[in-house]
Amino acid sequence: MQRHEQIAEARKLLAHLENRTTDLADTIYRNPVTDYTCPTQAERERALFFRAGAINIGLSALLPNPGDWMTHDYSGVPILVVRRPDGELGAFLNACRHRGARVAEGRGSGERDFRCPYHGWCYGLDGTLIARPDESSFVAAERTAHGLRPLPVAEKYGMIWVATSPAGRLEIDTLLSGLGDDLAALGLDNYHHYETRVLRRRMNWKLAIDTFGETYHLQHLHPDTVDPLFFSNRATFKAFGPNHRMLGARRTIDELRSLPENEWDVFDKTVVICVLFPNTVFTYQRDHVETWHMFPGATPDDTVMYVSLYIPGPVTSPKAKEHWDKNFDLLMATVENEDFPTCEGMQRGFYSGAQDSIVFGRNEPALQHFHRNITAALAQAERAAAE
Numbered sequence: 001m002q003r004h005e006q007i008a009e010a011r012k013l014l015a016h017l018e019n020r021t022t023d024l025a026d027t028i029y030r031n032p033v034t035d036y037t038c039p040t041q042a043e044r045e046r047a048l049f050f051r052a053g054a055i056n057i058g059l060s061a062l063l064p065n066p067g068d069w070m071t072h073d074y075s076g077v078p079i080l081v082v083r084r085p086d087g088e089l090g091a092f093l094n095a096c097r098h099r100g101a102r103v104a105e106g107r108g109s110g111e112r113d114f115r116c117p118y119h120g121w122c123y124g125l126d127g128t129l130i131a132r133p134d135e136s137s138f139v140a141a142e143r144t145a146h147g148l149r150p151l152p153v154a155e156k157y158g159m160i161w162v163a164t165s166p167a168g169r170l171e172i173d174t175l176l177s178g179l180g181d182d183l184a185a186l187g188l189d190n191y192h193h194y195e196t197r198v199l200r201r202r203m204n205w206k207l208a209i210d211t212f213g214e215t216y217h218l219q220h221l222h223p224d225t226v227d228p229l230f231f232s233n234r235a236t237f238k239a240f241g242p243n244h245r246m247l248g249a250r251r252t253i254d255e256l257r258s259l260p261e262n263e264w265d266v267f268d269k270t271v272v273i274c275v276l277f278p279n280t281v282f283t284y285q286r287d288h289v290e291t292w293h294m295f296p297g298a299t300p301d302d303t304v305m306y307v308s309l310y311i312p313g314p315v316t317s318p319k320a321k322e323h324w325d326k327n328f329d330l331l332m333a334t335v336e337n338e339d340f341p342t343c344e345g346m347q348r349g350f351y352s353g354a355q356d357s358i359v360f361g362r363n364e365p366a367l368q369h370f371h372r373n374i375t376a377a378l379a380q381a382e383r384a385a386a387e
């Protein structure tokens with residue numbers, strides 16, 4: 001966010017506090033319950049967003065040095081991402097070209113090559129097949145044609161994206177539809193990866209996104225955790241194509257009123273929450289960044305997600321470690337004990353017949369925007385398939 005936009009958003013939030021208002025959608029939006037339960041829709045989402053789409057992996061800080069690598073399987077596609085010696089990223093399908101075994105597991109650093117554990121085929125960090133035992137038995141299968149299958153990968157604004165199919169396209173600025181300026185202004189290149197935790201819950205992946213889509217619930221669901229820190233039902237909303245950005249107000253935001261605008265530290269008084277469509281929630285909190293990446297599990301009722309904490313500098317003391325551990329634990333306690341159990345109850349309730357649709361109020365514009373765009377993307381894919 002550029003400085004002038006930070007000021008404009010803070011002004012808006014202060015006005016909302018004064019007038020007891022929040023950014024509003026034009027009208028209510030009824031979202032069919034089947035959006036969260038229908039196996040056919042779940043399959044279409046998996047095909048469109050996760051098996052053929054572009055996914056955000058996280059910040060560049062996940063792979064800071066040449067020889068760093070990580071596997072990523074949450075989309076259903078086995079992905080291997082590597083920082084090459086020249087500093088550029090490579091991404092590959094994590095499947096050996098001999099008989100398909102996974103050539104890497106987990107994550108690591110200082111790697112010079114990947115040796116398949118099954119029969120020892122050896123691949124360079126650029127995916128080329130360097131060597132294989134008993135080469136003479138395979139001369140008819142040319143070595144040059146049996147490198148790891150590359151996937152499009154892009155690194156921009158301090159973040160990493162991968163297309164989950166080899167034929168996929170990655171145009172980051174098109175994907176971000178203007179939100180790139182916001183990300184650029186945050187200087188995400190400079191952050192350090194502190195920790196990533198993986199969660200599995202009995203709820204649809206979109207419900208996990210919805211958790212971060214309004215501040216209406218704060219005082220009711222989080223009276224002792226979030227509510228003391230943030231105002232409920234006071235937020236700004238702006239769409240960037242299918243993505244969006246919200247700013248919520250910290251309880252300290254009133255302090256800005258006594259300062260000239262050129263002295264406002266807007267990030268100190270707010271939280272910035274962006275959805276990078278379709279499945280990434282990016283939260284900028286004063287001095288640190290959290291990213292949430294939600295993925296559908298095996299059924300419409302399952303979500304696998306990972307949350308990462310990125311911090312401004314490396315941890316050099318036990319005190320700093322304690323600080324960030326506490327920060328992460330508090331975040332996890334809130335979502336694990338308050339948000340996600342509520343979502344799981346909603347998910348079970350969707351099958352009860354209580355209602356055919358749920359309703360997003362005018363004060364929940366981000367939820368409306370997110371679900372309208374999910375519906376539109378699926379409809380567009382359907383039309384394209386029919387043509």
Ligand code: FES
Pocket residue numbers: 096097098099100101116117118119120121
């Ligand atoms: S499957 Fe990888 S070397 Fe055989």
Ligand SMILES: [Fe+2]
Pocket residue numbers: 211217221222339
């Ligand atoms: Fe919440």
